[in-house]
Amino acid sequence: MRLTILFLSSILFFQLTGCGNGEEAEPEEEASYEVKGRYLSTSVDETSISVIHETIPDVMDAMRMSLRIDDLSEVEDLETGDHIEFDMVHTQQGWFIRNIEKLPEGTEPDLPEELQDVGLNGDDPEETDMGP
Numbered sequence: 001m002r003l004t005i006l007f008l009s010s011i012l013f014f015q016l017t018g019c020g021n022g023e024e025a026e027p028e029e030e031a032s033y034e035v036k037g038r039y040l041s042t043s044v045d046e047t048s049i050s051v052i053h054e055t056i057p058d059v060m061d062a063m064r065m066s067l068r069i070d071d072l073s074e075v076e077d078l079e080t081g082d083h084i085e086f087d088m089v090h091t092q093q094g095w096f097i098r099n100i101e102k103l104p105e106g107t108e109p110d111l112p113e114e115l116q117d118v119g120l121n122g123d124d125p126e127e128t129d130m131g132p
Contacts (some may be wrong), residue, residue, distance in 0.1 A: 030091045033059060036109035037086070039078045039100075040064070040119035049075055049097060052118055053088065054109050062112050064119065068096035075100060081120050083108055 037053035048066045055062045067088065069075065078084065083103040089096050103109075 030089055032087050032089045035086060035088045036103065036107075037084055038109060038111070038119070039075065039082045039084050040080055042069075042072065042075060046072055050119065051084070051086075051097070052109075052111060052115050054111060056088070062110075062115055064115065065095065068094065070096070070098065074098070078102060 033056045035053045035056060037051045040050040040052065042049050043066065048068050050064065050066050052064050053062060078100075084100055085103055086100040087098050089098060
């Protein structure tokens, strides 16, 4: 009987103290890169946008990417092909975009030749709902 009481007391103690699991989760680390690129489209479900971006040194080559977006008002005045500057943010949850600004006329991102026309001829897959 004493063993049962001791065992149940131990369980109650560990539940109340959290048994070491009550530690607060570490804040999510993020890395942010200021990048130039070109806006292509907003996804059908309006959770991401498609862009072509410059090379981010020591991180990734220039490419077309879909990036999650929290604030669609940042792209409501953009048209396909507009040159933009933005923060490309990487967290444990993946990549997302914020602080999008349209670049002044004549300012162009440094994109490789093979990416110059990507997404400008209605060939951007984000413009259609591919479904699961």
